[in-house]
Amino acid sequence: MSSTSVDQGAVLERPPRGSKPLNYLNISHGLRSWLLTVDHKRIGILYLISVTLFFFLGGAMAVGIRLELASPQGDLLAAETYNKLFTMHGVVMVFFFLIPSIPAVFGNFLVPMMIGARDVAFPKLNLLSWYVFITGGTLTLIAMVAGGVDTGWTFYAPYSTTYANGWVVLTGVGIFITGFSSILTGLNFIVTIHKMRAPGLTWFKLPLFIWSHYATALIMILGTPVIAITVLLVAVERLFRIGIFDPALGGDPVLFQHLFWFYSHPAVYIMILPSMGVMSELVTCFSRKRVFGYKFIAFSSLAIAVLGFLVWGHHMFVSSQSIYAGMVFSVLSMLVAIPSAVKAFNWTATLYKGSVSYQAPMIYAFGFLGLFLIGGLTGLFLSTLGTDVHLHDTYFVVAHFHFIMVGGAIMGYLGAIHFWWPKMTGRMYSEGWARFAALVIFIGFYLTFFPQFVVGYLGMPRRYHVYPEEFQILNVLSTAGASILGAGYLIPMVYLMVSLFKGKKASPNPWDAKGLEWQTPSPPPTENFPVTPVVTENPYNYPGMEDERDREADREHAPASA
Amino acid sequence: MGQQKEAATLGMWAFLVTEIMFFGGLFVGYGVYRFMYPEAFHFGSHELDIQLGAFNTGVLIASSLTMALAVRAAQTSKKKLLIIFLAATFVLGAIFLGVKVVEYSSKWDHHLVPGSHFQRPEGAPVQLQVFFAFYFMMTGMHALHMIIGAGLMIWVLYGAVKNRYHSNYYAPVEMFGLYWHFVDIVWIFLFPLLYLIGRH
Numbered sequence: 001m002s003s004t005s006v007d008q009g010a011v012l013e014r015p016p017r018g019s020k021p022l023n024y025l026n027i028s029h030g031l032r033s034w035l036l037t038v039d040h041k042r043i044g045i046l047y048l049i050s051v052t053l054f055f056f057l058g059g060a061m062a063v064g065i066r067l068e069l070a071s072p073q074g075d076l077l078a079a080e081t082y083n084k085l086f087t088m089h090g091v092v093m094v095f096f097f098l099i100p101s102i103p104a105v106f107g108n109f110l111v112p113m114m115i116g117a118r119d120v121a122f123p124k125l126n127l128l129s130w131y132v133f134i135t136g137g138t139l140t141l142i143a144m145v146a147g148g149v150d151t152g153w154t155f156y157a158p159y160s161t162t163y164a165n166g167w168v169v170l171t172g173v174g175i176f177i178t179g180f181s182s183i184l185t186g187l188n189f190i191v192t193i194h195k196m197r198a199p200g201l202t203w204f205k206l207p208l209f210i211w212s213h214y215a216t217a218l219i220m221i222l223g224t225p226v227i228a229i230t231v232l233l234v235a236v237e238r239l240f241r242i243g244i245f246d247p248a249l250g251g252d253p254v255l256f257q258h259l260f261w262f263y264s265h266p267a268v269y270i271m272i273l274p275s276m277g278v279m280s281e282l283v284t285c286f287s288r289k290r291v292f293g294y295k296f297i298a299f300s301s302l303a304i305a306v307l308g309f310l311v312w313g314h315h316m317f318v319s320s321q322s323i324y325a326g327m328v329f330s331v332l333s334m335l336v337a338i339p340s341a342v343k344a345f346n347w348t349a350t351l352y353k354g355s356v357s358y359q360a361p362m363i364y365a366f367g368f369l370g371l372f373l374i375g376g377l378t379g380l381f382l383s384t385l386g387t388d389v390h391l392h393d394t395y396f397v398v399a400h401f402h403f404i405m406v407g408g409a410i411m412g413y414l415g416a417i418h419f420w421w422p423k424m425t426g427r428m429y430s431e432g433w434a435r436f437a438a439l440v441i442f443i444g445f446y447l448t449f450f451p452q453f454v455v456g457y458l459g460m461p462r463r464y465h466v467y468p469e470e471f472q473i474l475n476v477l478s479t480a481g482a483s484i485l486g487a488g489y490l491i492p493m494v495y496l497m498v499s500l501f502k503g504k505k506a507s508p509n510p511w512d513a514k515g516l517e518w519q520t521p522s523p524p525p526t527e528n529f530p531v532t533p534v535v536t537e538n539p540y541n542y543p544g545m546e547d548e549r550d551r552e553a554d555r556e557h558a559p560a561s562a
Numbered sequence: 563m564g565q566q567k568e569a570a571t572l573g574m575w576a577f578l579v580t581e582i583m584f585f586g587g588l589f590v591g592y593g594v595y596r597f598m599y600p601e602a603f604h605f606g607s608h609e610l611d612i613q614l615g616a617f618n619t620g621v622l623i624a625s626s627l628t629m630a631l632a633v634r635a636a637q638t639s640k641k642k643l644l645i646i647f648l649a650a651t652f653v654l655g656a657i658f659l660g661v662k663v664v665e666y667s668s669k670w671d672h673h674l675v676p677g678s679h680f681q682r683p684e685g686a687p688v689q690l691q692v693f694f695a696f697y698f699m700m701t702g703m704h705a706l707h708m709i710i711g712a713g714l715m716i717w718v719l720y721g722a723v724k725n726r727y728h729s730n731y732y733a734p735v736e737m738f739g740l741y742w743h744f745v746d747i748v749w750i751f752l753f754p755l756l757y758l759i760g761r762h
Contacts, residue, residue, distance in 0.1 A: 229587035242676035250689030
């Protein structure tokens with residue numbers, strides 16, 4: 001492969017017939033070897049299994065919500081049950097799926113491989129982070145089984161601290177603990193990327209996936225401690241009524257909102273930045289062309305991370321925040337659109353005159369573009385002071401953040417699964433089913449959430465289980481879309497599982513992709529690379545706009561093309 | 563080994579940054595309420611024992627000195643000195659926590675601990691409880707970090723007794739030193755913010 005000087009023949013040489021090559025999956029067996037592993041790849045798999053479970057749990061709750069909203073009356077669920085359902089849906093999806101999804105699964109698996117390292121900088125902390133995650137998740141699940149919470153995932157005071165029934169403190173403790181897994185992951189990424197890069201791998205030779213994970217890690221270590229202390233204050237206030245958020249004792253509930261959104265807005269970028277990193281890899285690989293504007297994409301990740309910390313006030317335009325603060329936050333929020341658009345334009349420019357192929361991961365990448373575009377642009381409506389007053393707390397907001405968080409983040413997540421599945425498991429999945437599922441998910445998603453923009457604009461508030469009859473048609477559309485979407489998410493579960501047993505064996509580099517992770521066998525050996533690679537060339541060294549015949553010639557020599 | 567030490571140092575500094583953000587939330591809350599209720603905070607500050615606070619500040623600064631000397635001893639492979647200085651740091655930390663216990667119990671006796679037990683002294687502003695909420699959250703979080711530090715110190719001390727540290731390998735002592743200094747610095751901010759406001 002072009003980006004290293006290691007003799008590829010030696011690296012990719014298959015062992016003699018009959019003996020199975022050792023890799024990170026078959027080197028040791030048994031539950032113990034998995035639960036005590038410090039191999040970043042195995043920890044990535046542990047995360048993959050756990051966050052997938054949380055995803056389907058949160059999805060099941062969404063089913064309940066959408067079924068209730070199919071009719072204007074509250075006939076399926078009582079108001080209280082409905083409140084608990086959307087709260088736990090939000091808590092599970094945000095803290096236990098979206099935030100750990102790409103960084104903890106693919107970041108863990110790929111960051112060391114992409115920089116030519118053996119493992120992350122602190123492998124034991126990495127394992128600890130998974131246990132911390134599971135502990136926090138278990139506590140939150142216990143809180144759910146015991147009776148749940150109905151505050152909304154935002155835990156606004158003083159409702160959460162004084163009036164709400166339910167297991168606010170236990171849920172809070174679960175979130176508090178899970179936050180530390182995020183901090184440990186972020187810490188590991190930063191140190192790994194700084195200190196463990198292979199010889200010759202300078203900052204501007206790093207894949208863009210690494211840049212976006214670096215930016216994500218910065219948000220993780222700077223933002224997460226703030227939500228930790230906030231949740232702690234809510235718990236203490238609720239247990240002892242000490243007056244920090246209780247207006248009767250002089251406390252200020254809006255302070256809670258400031259502290260909460262100081263983390264929770266940047267948290268949205270924890271969800272979307274890694275997904276953008278995946279996008280950069282997919283678009284380049286399936287356009288067979290060098291990425292357009294490498295440095296712009298790299299720095300736009302950092303710009304999003306920095307600006308992301310300066311926009312939290314746009315959640316409080318109607319919460320008695322000063323109008324001048326509102327104006328500043330409005331302008332800063334709009335500024336985030338610039339680095340986001342830089343990325344979207346650069347990906348589009350990468351497609352231009354590329355040799356685009358429509359394999360499953362690329363279809364997810366296109367899905368991301370389509371959904372992120374709508375999600376991002378409607379964000380501008382909400383960062384505009386005047387329109388936000390009209391749209392605040394309506395279904396418009398729900399639609400907006402689902403386009404970003406579900407449309408953006410999950411499309412990236414699924415794209416990543418399909419792209420790196422052969423590397424992780426050594427098996428190929430059914431390409432036809434994968435393309436079909438991608439299409440079903442995209443259509444289901446649009447049908448679910450696009451009507452919500454309309455119904456929100458017309459004035460339907462979020463978080464109610466009953467609504468006026470004139471909104472029914474749009475809600476029925478949305479519920480119908482949700483059923484398609486739900487089916488769409490189940491299909492990959494099936495064919496990916498099947499591929500584990502019946503899938504074709506994957507070659508080391510089935511997509512003919514550049515990047516260090518493709519230069520070692522699939523699945524990789526425990527130490528990732530038999531010989532530490534030396535990097536001499538830029539990333540994304542695809543043939544570009546050269547003659548198609550040259551490319552064909554290249555492919556014939558694949559996977560060891562030079 | 564060199565790469566390991568570099569990684570550990572960067573990791574430790576990054577961790578301390580997260581700690582700053584963690585305490586930062588409390589400092590922001592403190593700042594907001596102090597701006598909103600200057601009288602209550604002024605009143606509350608006078609309820610604190612400035613002599614004990616000043617004494618504890620001295621104790622912590624001294625413990626930072628002994629900690630720095632311990633790191634130096636590890637760097638120069640002086641095992642005996644390392645043990646002495648670590649033990650001294652531990653004792654000073656314990657003195658600090660002991661004084662804190664005395665202070666907390668006197669607040670409890672005066673019904674100044676926020677919650678149902680709280681009773682406002684004669685003539686105190688209604689938001690006095692908010693001041694004490696921050697007093698206990700901030701000093702409590704600080705004390706918790708001291709307790710964790712004391713636990714870690716036993717582990718470092720054990721390593722010193724086992725003769726694990728020398729001029730080529732002293733990263734654990736140095737990393738722990740960074741943590742200890744950080745906890746001291748937090749107190750350097752807490753003392754004036756809580757004890758000294760309104761005293762000229």
